[in-house]
Amino acid sequence: MHLENNVYLEGEDALIIIDRRKLPRSEAEVYCTDHVEVARAIEQMMVQGAGDIALTAGYGLYLAAREMERQDDGLDMAVLKQAADRLCATRPTGFHLAVLMGKLLERVRKHAGGKASEIILAVLNKSLARQREISQATGRQAETLLASGDTVLTHCFAGAGLLYMFKYAKENGKQIKAICTETRPYLQGARLTAWSLSEMGIDTTLITDNMAAYCMSKGMIQKVFTAADRIAMDGAVANKVGTLQLAICARHLDIPFYILGYGGPDRRTLRGNDIPIEERDPREVIEFQGTPITGERVKAYYPAFDITPPELITGIVTVSGVHKPLKIASA
Amino acid sequence: MHLENNVYLEGEDALIIIDRRKLPRSEAEVYCTDHVEVARAIEQMMVQGAGDIALTAGYGLYLAAREMERQDDGLDMAVLKQAADRLCATRPTGFHLAVLMGKLLERVRKHAGGKASEIILAVLNKSLARQREISQATGRQAETLLASGDTVLTHCFAGAGLLYMFKYAKENGKQIKAICTETRPYLQGARLTAWSLSEMGIDTTLITDNMAAYCMSKGMIQKVFTAADRIAMDGAVANKVGTLQLAICARHLDIPFYILGYGGPDRRTLRGNDIPIEERDPREVIEFQGTPITGERVKAYYPAFDITPPELITGIVTVSGVHKPLKIASA
Numbered sequence: 140m141h142l143e144n145n146v147y148l149e150g151e152d153a154l155i156i157i158d159r160r161k162l163p164r165s166e167a168e169v170y171c172t173d174h175v176e177v178a179r180a181i182e183q184m185m186v187q188g189a190g191d192i193a194l195t196a197g198y199g200l201y202l203a204a205r206e207m208e209r210q211d212d213g214l215d216m217a218v219l220k221q222a223a224d225r226l227c228a229t230r231p232t233g234f235h236l237a238v239l240m241g242k243l244l245e246r247v248r249k250h251a252g253g254k255a256s257e258i259i260l261a262v263l264n265k266s267l268a269r270q271r272e273i274s275q276a277t278g279r280q281a282e283t284l285l286a287s288g289d290t291v292l293t294h295c296f297a298g299a300g301l302l303y304m305f306k307y308a309k310e311n312g313k314q315i316k317a318i319c320t321e322t323r324p325y326l327q328g329a330r331l332t333a334w335s336l337s338e339m340g341i342d343t344t345l346i347t348d349n350m351a352a353y354c355m356s357k358g359m360i361q362k363v364f365t366a367a368d369r370i371a372m373d374g375a376v377a378n379k380v381g382t383l384q385l386a387i388c389a390r391h392l393d394i395p396f397y398i399l400g401y402g403g404p405d406r407r408t409l410r411g412n413d414i415p416i417e418e419r420d421p422r423e424v425i426e427f428q429g430t431p432i433t434g435e436r437v438k439a440y441y442p443a444f445d446i447t448p449p450e451l452i453t454g455i456v457t458v459s460g461v462h463k464p465l466k467i468a469s470a
Numbered sequence: 471m472h473l474e475n476n477v478y479l480e481g482e483d484a485l486i487i488i489d490r491r492k493l494p495r496s497e498a499e500v501y502c503t504d505h506v507e508v509a510r511a512i513e514q515m516m517v518q519g520a521g522d523i524a525l526t527a528g529y530g531l532y533l534a535a536r537e538m539e540r541q542d543d544g545l546d547m548a549v550l551k552q553a554a555d556r557l558c559a560t561r562p563t564g565f566h567l568a569v570l571m572g573k574l575l576e577r578v579r580k581h582a583g584g585k586a587s588e589i590i591l592a593v594l595n596k597s598l599a600r601q602r603e604i605s606q607a608t609g610r611q612a613e614t615l616l617a618s619g620d621t622v623l624t625h626c627f628a629g630a631g632l633l634y635m636f637k638y639a640k641e642n643g644k645q646i647k648a649i650c651t652e653t654r655p656y657l658q659g660a661r662l663t664a665w666s667l668s669e670m671g672i673d674t675t676l677i678t679d680n681m682a683a684y685c686m687s688k689g690m691i692q693k694v695f696t697a698a699d700r701i702a703m704d705g706a707v708a709n710k711v712g713t714l715q716l717a718i719c720a721r722h723l724d725i726p727f728y729i730l731g732y733g734g735p736d737r738r739t740l741r742g743n744d745i746p747i748e749e750r751d752p753r754e755v756i757e758f759q760g761t762p763i764t765g766e767r768v769k770a771y772y773p774a775f776d777i778t779p780p781e782l783i784t785g786i787v788t789v790s791g792v793h794k795p796l797k798i799a800s801a
Contacts, residue, residue, distance in 0.1 A: 163764065163765045164762070294680075318771075319768075320680070321654070321755070321763065322680065323652070323654060323678035323679065323680060324678055326758075326763050326764075329763045329764040329768075330763060330764055333764045333765065333768040334764050334765035334768065337764075337765050337767035337768045338765060338767065342769075343767070343768050343769065344768070344769045344770060344771050345755055345756060345764055345768050345769070345770040345771070346755065346770070346771050346772075347654035347655050347679065347711075347712075347755055347772075348654065348678065348679040348680040348712075349625075349651070349653065349654060349679040349680075349710075349711055349712025349715065350711050350712070350771070350772075350773060350776075351715060352712075352714045352715035352718055352776065353711055353714055353715075353773055353776040354771070354773075356714060356776070356777075380678075380680055380681050380684055381678075381679075381680025381681070381683075383683045383684055383687060384680065384682060384683030384684075384715055384719050387683055387718060387719050387722045387723075388715050388718050388719070390722075391718045391721075391722065392718075424652070424676055424677065424678055425676060427758060427759070428758070428761070430759070431495070432652065432657050432660045432661060433494065433657075433660040433661055433664045433665050433668075433676055434494045434664065434665035434668050434669060436668035436669065436674070437650075437660075437664040437665065437668045437674050437675070437676050438673075438674065438675045438676070439675060439676040439677070440649075440675050440676070440677050440681070440685070441677075441678075441681075442681060442684055442685075445681075445683065445684035445687070446687075
């Protein structure tokens with residue numbers, strides 16, 4: 140399946156990242172040989188999606204451990220912790236990153252005698268396998284919500300679970316079409332979602348972000364599915380900016396709005412308003428792929444995520460089923 | 471004032487259009503020497519906004535009349551009517567185009583003895599002056615709705631009335647900021663509105679189309695203003711696609727949503743649903759300034775306008791005042 144894994148080790152001391160910003164036009168490979176390069180790659184959005192960001196950062200921590208091991212000075216937990224902090228600081232909104240970093244440090248501490256890089260790698264391999272299982276289970280749960288003839292609107296790239304949802308629906312003989320918002324400024328909807336669905340043989344139509352309500356008002360959309368970068372215990376969801384306005388419009392036009400929630404909420408985040416919203420470089424809005432699109436005196440603003448309150452969400456789909464947002468804490 | 475007039479005659483037999491698709495990066499001038507070239511320029515969106523499209527088409531009809539007059543065969547009303555039909559077929563959603571073409575043909579018919587090109591030009595010169603008066607009067611009415619400290623969200627380019635609104639507010643000592651959606655796929659909000667407001671010294675911030683609800687939810691926006699390509703007698707408004715979702719979000723988040731309605735409704739269009747929505751070449755969505763942004767199997771859809779129902783509109787601002795949408799028929 141496209142986009143399920145875009146990060147892999149080359150030998151023992153280098154990480155290769157397929158630069159998602161350049162897909163589908165080119166499959167550019169970026170080599171990272173230490174954790175700082177990995178952190179920069181994450182900041183520059185070469186990887187995308189809360190789960191993939193976490194895994195990539197995990198490989199960054201692995202490279203930091205390898206570096207210490209090569210120097211034969213033995214493991215310095217303080218240095219490893221610094222590397223983890225650097226990697227955690229890359230993207231504040233998703234919660235998988237901090238959770239995985241915490242888990243990796245914890246495991247290394249517990250097995251003080253073992254080789255840190257091997258301990259980290261074992262956890263990452265397990266996480267990778269587990270992430271695929273979660274995507275498949277979430278896709279299977281989401282598929283039960285679809286009726287043959289539905290057209291699904293989706294925003295940004297909602298992860299492999301979205302692709303599995305379409306795959307299973309097809310296997311079950313359901314005719315499901317996709318409409319994808321392009322998702323400015325990084326165009327993940329156009330470059331990742333529309334591309335991968337169309338390559339799977341799904342009837343896929345691209346629209347700009349401002350056409351969603353029109354399509355809804357014309358009866359062209361039966362269901363909306365997006366992912367979540369973080370789900371709070373109150374059922375609020377942080378996801379790619381634009382999710383909130385899709386949810387408002389879906390509610391106004393009486394269209395079910397679902398979140399692919401994968402593993403469920405972040406138990407340490409009680410309320411949606413507690414989720415930090417990453418603000419990125421305004422230049423990414425002022426420019427389109429490097430070309431300025433307006434005058435020099437214009438400022439720009441780039442919040443990368445928004446918060447959708449639970450009352451606008453029909454259901455949150457996780458591995459264990461479809462949950463009412465207000466009950467996600469007990470899911 | 472920027473963008474008040476981008477079309478003018480050079481001598482008696484050529485029309486110069488400043489290509490709005492290239493602003494603000496270059497002020498490319500396009501020469502048209504017959505009405506077919508003018509029609510193509512309109513179709514290709516070198517001019518923008520219902521009023522400007524109508525005036526440009528008027529100059530196209532003038533060129534058609536000049537062509538006949540140069541050939542000394544005398545005026546053939548059937549040929550002039552054909553030229554008017556070609557020009558009318560360029561863009562179906564705005565209503566000013568058909569109204570002006572009808573008026574120009576009517577005037578030529580009435581003054582059967584006169585020189586058609588001169589009759590047409592006299593009407594156009596009057597329309598141009600009248601259009602400026604309407605923009606100023608509308609801007610003056612709209613300005614009364616603003617309170618110092620307001621930030622106004624606007625979409626696409628809402629015409630010179632919007633610029634006058636900001637100008638008058640500034641003259642009256644009101645501190646008003648602007649947030650502009652970029653307005654994909656043609657980026658009129660970034661290229662025309664944000665540019666011209668910032669050049670007027672207004673504090674102007676650009677966002678992508680999917681950030682509007684987030685900004686509203688954060689209390690960053692006090693009022694929304696857009697234009698109308700056509701107002702129906704039931705108070706529904708056709709405007710650049712994306713207007714509907716701004717209106718839905720504004721209502722949900724309790725923010726006043728105003729339409730700059732200039733001259734008011736189209737008396738021949740009873741209901742919003744009667745307004746034809748222009749669908750443009752999907753390639754304009756699949757590509758960004760000529761570069762494909764997704765895979766080859768992806769389709770695209772490009773409705774250029776949408777319809778906002780009267781119940782989502784706080785007020786329609788015309789030369790005569792601010793009207794409740796449901797009462798616009800008697801305005």
